Amino acid sequence: EPEVTQTPSHQVTQMGQEVILRCVPISNHLYFYWYRQILGQKVEFLVSFYNNEISEKSEIFDDQFSVERPDGSNFTLKIRSTKLEDSAMYFCASNLQGAGEKLFFGSGTQLSVL
């Protein structure tokens, strides 16, 4: 069965550094998402992306965050200047039809900001 893949599985960075989290969504999917899960807390929506632009973003997704689909297969989340509170598991997800459809999640990138 096709999968969403994320790299790296773990990322450790110093506060203030830039990080790029990488995702390869399922190849025929058209909608892409980033979610995050701070340890012990709920899964939170960050951003959705369709047709090469952001379709919706949460209040968490401030100017420090950006997303990009640099080619036909990758979907990246960049955090420009990391803060301690950015430490979380970041999940990429994709689906074909967007609204009302299940999400296919990657296995996540655990980001630790020191």
Place this chain on the structure above:
Amino acid sequence: GDSVTQMEGPVTLSEEAFLTINCTYTATGYPSLFWYVQYPGEGLQLLLKATKADDKGSNKGFEATYRKETTSFHLEKGSVQVSDSAVYFCALTPNTNAGKSTFGDGTTLTVKP
């Protein structure tokens, strides 16, 4: 805005016990409802879903029925196994363009032999 409220955990059961995890939601319109499961050290996987009122989603012995009148989507399983130990998340996705999902807090289930 949309919200999902899940029964607080953790839940500890003996093998073969009956499981219920309650989930209620608040949303405009008629969202699709999902249960996702997260096994230790893994990402989220879809367990089951229902897209309209009175639909029943089922998978691996788990069931949940979309109840519009009570805005609920409770997860049940008649006989749990040790391998069912995981965190269970109730979620809704609006049937609008954005496709953004809202998740509950998650309920940790531990099944003991």
